[in-house]
Amino acid sequence: MKFRLTALAVTVAAATAAMPAMARDNIQIAGSSTVLPFSSIVAENFGKTFPQFKAPVVGSGGSSGGLRQFCQGVGANTIDIANSSRQIKASEVEACAKAGVTKIIEVKIGYDGIVFASRRDSGKFALEPRHIFMAAAKEIPQDGKMVANPYTRWSQIDRSLPDQEITLVIPGSNHGTREVYEEKTVIPGCKTFAEVKAMTDDKAVHKFCNAIRTDGRVVEVAGDYTETLARLDAQKTAVGVFGLSFYDQNRDRLQVATISGVVPSEATIETGKYPVSRPLYFYIKDAHVGVIPGLLEFAQYHLSPQVSGSGSPLDKAGLIPLNAKERAEVVKAIKDRKAVEVK
Amino acid sequence: MNKPNNQGYAAIEAKVKASLQRRQRQETRFRLVGVGAVLIALALVASLFGTILSKGLPSFWQATFEIDVHFDPEIVQIGPKPVQASGESPAQFKERDMAWQMDLGFVDFSQLLVNAIAKHIPAAADSPRDAIALITSGEAFALRDRIVADPSIVGKTVKLKLLADANVDVWLKGNIDRSLPDDRQQLSAQTREWADKLYADGVIKNSFSTAIFLNTDSRSSLAAAGLAGAFMGSLMMMIIVILLAVPIGVASAIYLEEFAPKNRITDLIEVNINNLAAVPSIVFGLLGAAVFILWFKLPMSAPVVGGLVLTLMTLPTVIIATRSTLKAIPPSIREAALGIGASKVQATMHHVLPLALPGILTATILGVAQALGETAPLLLIGMSAFVSAVPATPFDQSTALPVQIFLWQGNELRNFFEGRTSAAIIVLLALMLSLNSMAIWLRKRYETRW
Numbered sequence: 001m002k003f004r005l006t007a008l009a010v011t012v013a014a015a016t017a018a019m020p021a022m023a024r025d026n027i028q029i030a031g032s033s034t035v036l037p038f039s040s041i042v043a044e045n046f047g048k049t050f051p052q053f054k055a056p057v058v059g060s061g062g063s064s065g066g067l068r069q070f071c072q073g074v075g076a077n078t079i080d081i082a083n084s085s086r087q088i089k090a091s092e093v094e095a096c097a098k099a100g101v102t103k104i105i106e107v108k109i110g111y112d113g114i115v116f117a118s119r120r121d122s123g124k125f126a127l128e129p130r131h132i133f134m135a136a137a138k139e140i141p142q143d144g145k146m147v148a149n150p151y152t153r154w155s156q157i158d159r160s161l162p163d164q165e166i167t168l169v170i171p172g173s174n175h176g177t178r179e180v181y182e183e184k185t186v187i188p189g190c191k192t193f194a195e196v197k198a199m200t201d202d203k204a205v206h207k208f209c210n211a212i213r214t215d216g217r218v219v220e221v222a223g224d225y226t227e228t229l230a231r232l233d234a235q236k237t238a239v240g241v242f243g244l245s246f247y248d249q250n251r252d253r254l255q256v257a258t259i260s261g262v263v264p265s266e267a268t269i270e271t272g273k274y275p276v277s278r279p280l281y282f283y284i285k286d287a288h289v290g291v292i293p294g295l296l297e298f299a300q301y302h303l304s305p306q307v308s309g310s311g312s313p314l315d316k317a318g319l320i321p322l323n324a325k326e327r328a329e330v331v332k333a334i335k336d337r338k339a340v341e342v343k
Numbered sequence: 344m345n346k347p348n349n350q351g352y353a354a355i356e357a358k359v360k361a362s363l364q365r366r367q368r369q370e371t372r373f374r375l376v377g378v379g380a381v382l383i384a385l386a387l388v389a390s391l392f393g394t395i396l397s398k399g400l401p402s403f404w405q406a407t408f409e410i411d412v413h414f415d416p417e418i419v420q421i422g423p424k425p426v427q428a429s430g431e432s433p434a435q436f437k438e439r440d441m442a443w444q445m446d447l448g449f450v451d452f453s454q455l456l457v458n459a460i461a462k463h464i465p466a467a468a469d470s471p472r473d474a475i476a477l478i479t480s481g482e483a484f485a486l487r488d489r490i491v492a493d494p495s496i497v498g499k500t501v502k503l504k505l506l507a508d509a510n511v512d513v514w515l516k517g518n519i520d521r522s523l524p525d526d527r528q529q530l531s532a533q534t535r536e537w538a539d540k541l542y543a544d545g546v547i548k549n550s551f552s553t554a555i556f557l558n559t560d561s562r563s564s565l566a567a568a569g570l571a572g573a574f575m576g577s578l579m580m581m582i583i584v585i586l587l588a589v590p591i592g593v594a595s596a597i598y599l600e601e602f603a604p605k606n607r608i609t610d611l612i613e614v615n616i617n618n619l620a621a622v623p624s625i626v627f628g629l630l631g632a633a634v635f636i637l638w639f640k641l642p643m644s645a646p647v648v649g650g651l652v653l654t655l656m657t658l659p660t661v662i663i664a665t666r667s668t669l670k671a672i673p674p675s676i677r678e679a680a681l682g683i684g685a686s687k688v689q690a691t692m693h694h695v696l697p698l699a700l701p702g703i704l705t706a707t708i709l710g711v712a713q714a715l716g717e718t719a720p721l722l723l724i725g726m727s728a729f730v731s732a733v734p735a736t737p738f739d740q741s742t743a744l745p746v747q748i749f750l751w752q753g754n755e756l757r758n759f760f761e762g763r764t765s766a767a768i769i770v771l772l773a774l775m776l777s778l779n780s781m782a783i784w785l786r787k788r789y790e791t792r793w
Contacts, residue, residue, distance in 0.1 A: 028740075
């Protein structure tokens with residue numbers, strides 16, 4: 001048996017070594033699960049529209065996971081495009097450069113909104129960032145001191161909110177969405193307190209504001225939005241954090257909360273009135289352009305108004321389109337193969 | 344020693360009776376608990392199958408248009424399909440053919456569909472947006488493929504079966520509350536009204552859908568999403584598992600059982616094989632990602648890697664089951680063979696192995712069935728990617744059936760995909776059950792031979 005296993009190992013190793021590093025003829029994409037549905041639609045239609053190119057393959061793995069894979073190096077067994085629901089970080093550009101990925105092209109594809117929604121048969125919410133912070137925080141400033149979060153019902157936070165138990169279902173820290181949720185709602189809400197304003201160290205502010213209570217009233221979900229929805233199905237009073245497009249396709253079950261009086265919609269996000277939104281990106285490995293067929297064509301196809309403009313398939317799927325000026329800028333960056341600049 | 348008096352006997356009798364009653368009560372209790380346990384198990388299985396079947400079965404029937412489509416040459420303005428000229432190299436011809444196909448891709452096929460609907464509902468021509476929402480978007484490409492296959496179709500009118508949009512299907516089946524106001528519906532009021540009218544007129548029928556079997560996964564045309572790609576991926580992996588796990592597993596088992604000396608080393612190997620069988624499958628996925636993808640540089644998301652990982656997972660099952668089959672063969676068979684002068688190899692190959700074959704077959708099928716349903720290790724080697732093509736070789740990217748279920752379960756359009764997911768589960772369960780019944784049939788058929 002031992003000999004046989006060794007023999008097997010040798011055969012397998014020989015078989016794989018004999019196989020030449022196969023040149024890929026389709027684009028490989030990985031990354032953000034928020035961008036994935038959009039990317040998949042474009043990939044599918046790209047393959048069908050251009051008979052000379054194969055349809056790209058779109059994997060998930062989260063924004064950070066995708067960029068990490070992206071930065072593994074250059075070659076057919078590394079991915080060509082990383083999807084991301086946030087901009088690439090300077091540290092990631094550095095890591096990429098170290099592995100030989102020296103030039104990266106950034107493509108912004110549109111915007112995405114994040115909404116707070118509850119079941120149709122539970123209370124209707126008109127939230128302020130301050131309410132969200134007070135519902136989720138571990139400690140709350142009270143008369144100059146930080147005390148453990150005393151709130152158990154929404155109505156205790158504000159009279160205008162429904163008189164029901166606090167249960168807030170938020171995305172886990174593996175999601176890019178979590179970052180937006182914190183940056184656009186929790187931190188601004190937290191900073192309305194004089195005690196927090198008085199803090200000088202920005203890092204300490206973030207640490208204090210983002211600390212979530214651990215008494216079970218805040219639930220972190222590592223899976224996708226269907227898991228969040230399942231939580232709401234199980235618990236009538238729960239309030240969940242969803243992507244706008246997910247809410248939109250399940251409007252019959254969910255009702256959306258206003259933030260600072262603004263109803264989230266394509267229009268309010270496009271104009272910037274609704275605060276909780278973010279741009280979505282993908283990143284192209286410049287070294288693969290011309291090696292993997294169809295890379296720049298895919299990017300240009302992605303940015304064409306018929307694909308991602310208003311009334312397009314991506315628009316219908318919930319992506320908030322770029323305006324004409326932004327679109328022209330991104331298309332020019334693709335054509336010029338402009339390297340990404342990170343602040 | 345005192346003889347017990349009458350009173351003493353009565354006491355003993357009472358004691359025995361009491362204990363008898365107690366023991367009988369105990370037995371009844373035990374039986375009730377047993378029956379209860381079986382009933383609970385049955386109820387759970389019934390409710391599981393009940394929910395899956397009740398949700399999934401209707402999904403095999405889908406809202407489908409049966410409609411005359413006129414391939415209007417005014418709209419399909421396209422030159423003749425290129426023909427290879429004499430003296431033209433295949434590459435040049437291919438380039439021209441590609442260019443022609445691409446031109447065809449930019450034809451406004453949705454206009455053809457709107458015109459087809461407008462024949463039944465004249466008002467559709469005036470609000471094409473509401474009309475085109477009735478038909479799933481991928482059918483525009485289906486029209487193109489028809490022209491590619493047969494360019495002479497341009498100018499003709501053909502009766503076609505076209506899938507309705509996923510939301511139309513949801514609406515007609517009542518999977519969304521039909522009484523909800525407009526702002527909570529997915530379709531516009533106009534589209535809903537037309538869908539109902541076309542359904543009443545028999546243009547849209549709820550007919551058996553082959554799409555779920557013949558199409559690959561789709562994100563842009565949800566109604567057309569199917570299992571073909573995942574099925575091929577699973578099939579390739581199972582072939583790899585059978586080709587690798589069976590010879591290696593059976594050879595190891597025969598060696599260990601029939602030839603290997605019983606010493607510390609073989610004991611150690613045996614313990615390790617048993618341990619391997621108990622390793623959680625996700626660990627094999629981690630191993631696969633590290634060894635096959637990072638080290639051997641095999642492609643991500645490819646059935647070849649999935650097959651190798653599942654082979655590793657199935658191997659201990661096959662070895663252990665084969666060994667127990669070999670153990671069950673009476674030593675008299677071996678002794679008789681050896682006694683008339685057969686060598687040890689001959690005794691094993693000519694007598695023991697044929698008798699063990701049904702058991703080995705059963706073990707293989709059960710191992711394969713287990714591998715077929717495995718999801719976790721496949722996620723780690725990237726087989727959860729969105730792939731919109733059927734894999735042609737094991738080195739192409741692909742998904743697998745259980746992973747496809749996982750992916751559909753996460754789709755945003757819950758009203759449509761709850762049913763679709765259950766339908767995929769039914770397909771997977773049907774495959775599993777047929778594999779298992781094949782195992783039982785083989786066992787029953789061959790075990791009577793000795």
